[in-house]
Amino acid sequence: MTWTTRRRSEVGPLSAIVAGGGPTLVLIHGVGLRAEAWGAQIDALSKDFRVVAVDMPGHGDSAALPAEPSLSDYTKAVATCLEEPCVVVGHSFGAMIALDLAITYPEQVMGVTALNAIFRRDPSARDAVIARAASLDGSSVADPTAPLGRWFGDIPNPERAACADWLRSVDPAGYKAAYTVFAHSDGPTDAGLKAINCPALFMTGGQEPNSTPAMSRAMAGLVPNGQCAVIDDAAHLMPMTHTADVTVRIAAFAKECMR
Numbered sequence: 001m002t003w004t005t006r007r008r009s010e011v012g013p014l015s016a017i018v019a020g021g022g023p024t025l026v027l028i029h030g031v032g033l034r035a036e037a038w039g040a041q042i043d044a045l046s047k048d049f050r051v052v053a054v055d056m057p058g059h060g061d062s063a064a065l066p067a068e069p070s071l072s073d074y075t076k077a078v079a080t081c082l083e084e085p086c087v088v089v090g091h092s093f094g095a096m097i098a099l100d101l102a103i104t105y106p107e108q109v110m111g112v113t114a115l116n117a118i119f120r121r122d123p124s125a126r127d128a129v130i131a132r133a134a135s136l137d138g139s140s141v142a143d144p145t146a147p148l149g150r151w152f153g154d155i156p157n158p159e160r161a162a163c164a165d166w167l168r169s170v171d172p173a174g175y176k177a178a179y180t181v182f183a184h185s186d187g188p189t190d191a192g193l194k195a196i197n198c199p200a201l202f203m204t205g206g207q208e209p210n211s212t213p214a215m216s217r218a219m220a221g222l223v224p225n226g227q228c229a230v231i232d233d234a235a236h237l238m239p240m241t242h243t244a245d246v247t248v249r250i251a252a253f254a255k256e257c258m259r
Contacts, residue, residue, distance in 0.1 A: 002039040003162035003240075008061050012080035015061035017053040020046025023258045024084055025250075027053040030092030030116075031178045032147070032167045034060035037091070040243035045251060054081060056094065058174020071181050075100040082108040087254040089113040091239055092211065093182040102200065103192045111257030113201040113250055116211035116236050119187035119219050125210060126186070133183035138176040141168055150209075151237045159240040187215070193222035200226045201253045203246070205234030 008015045017035045019042050029037045035053040045051050057077050058064035065073050074097050082088075082101075087110050090098030095117035102112040121129070136142055144167035152160040200223040202216035213230045220226035229249055234242045 002043065003036055003158060004039075006036060006039075006042075008035075008055070011052055011054065011083075013063070013077055014057065014081055015055045016081065017042060017051075019043075019051045019053075020049055022049050023254075024082075024086035025049040025051050025254055026078070026081065026086050026088045027051065028078060028088070028090040028094030028097050029053070029056060029059070030094050031056075031182055032059070032144075032170050032175055033163065034166050034170075036060075036162070037166070038239060041089075041239060041247050041250065044243075044247045045254075048251065049254065052081060052086075054078060056097075056178060058171055058177055064171060064174045065177065067177075069177055069181065071096060071100055071185060072104070074178070074181065075104055079105050079108065084108075085110045087111040087113070087257050089115070089250055089254075090117075091115040092117070092236070093178060096182065096185060096187070099188045099192070099196070099200075102196045102198055103188065106195075106197050109198055111199045111201070111253060112196070113203065113253055114216075114219070115238060115246070116204050116208060117187065117202060117216065117219065118185075118211050119215040121186060121210075129183040129210075133176070133180045136172070136176040136179060138173045141170070141172055142175065144168060151235065152241070159237065163237070163240070188219070190222055193219055193226075194224070196223045196226075198225070199253070199257050201229065201249070202226065203229045203231070203238070203249060205236065205238055205242075206230050206232035207235040209235075211236065
């Protein structure tokens with residue numbers, strides 16, 4: 001049942017899965033996915049927190065942003081969902097948004113967790129992701145074979161099947177808009193990271209070729225209260241493939257931030 005479609009609520013301008021009670025945790029998924037990508041975390045974390053897992057603009061049941069949005073447009077959309085100071089958790093492009101929230105809205109963010117976040121891509125990786133963005137036409141569904149292979153390999157499993165369904169059903173225009181911003185961003189600036197005044201946890205997988213452990217360590221080193229965690233045998237879709245490790249670390253970090 002973890003990855004099945006769940007009931008939505010309207011939170012600000014976005015659609016979101018809301019569960020549990022207590023201090024608020026906001027979860028932001030990556031490009032092409034939807035709030036259900038946090039299914040395992042929602043089930044576990046809602047025992048201690050009010051979990052708000054948003055559908056990014058142009059994904060799930062959330063309306064798309066105007067044409068050619070910027071990262072700040074995605075950040076502003078999520079910021080309107082922050083009804084009280086909270087801990088924000090983002091994965092991949094969602095991590096970009098989460099970090100930008102911590103930089104831009106410090107009074108609303110008590111702590112930030114960035115999973116599989118990019119920082120200073122090397123030229124070949126930058127060229128490859130920009131080329132993928134340029135190949136999207138915004139009207140037809142992109143072939144999900146390549147990302148599924150990078151994330152899960154070729155062995156069928158429920159997580160791979162769920163992601164395949166989400167990638168095939170996402171709004172092509174919303175996907176192109178988000179992926180284009182993601183591709184053309186090089187991660188937060190050094191100055192932005194140094195300005196984050198809340199605790200920040202950077203977590204990635206030891207088998208992650210694009211959001212590498214070196215990137216997470218570098219970002220953690222720039223944040224005054226930064227820390228890094230690497231799950232050695234994980235790759236990009238850690239919230240789905242390594243649910244227990246990810247959830248335990250998020251819960252412990254959030255509790256520390258909320259003391």
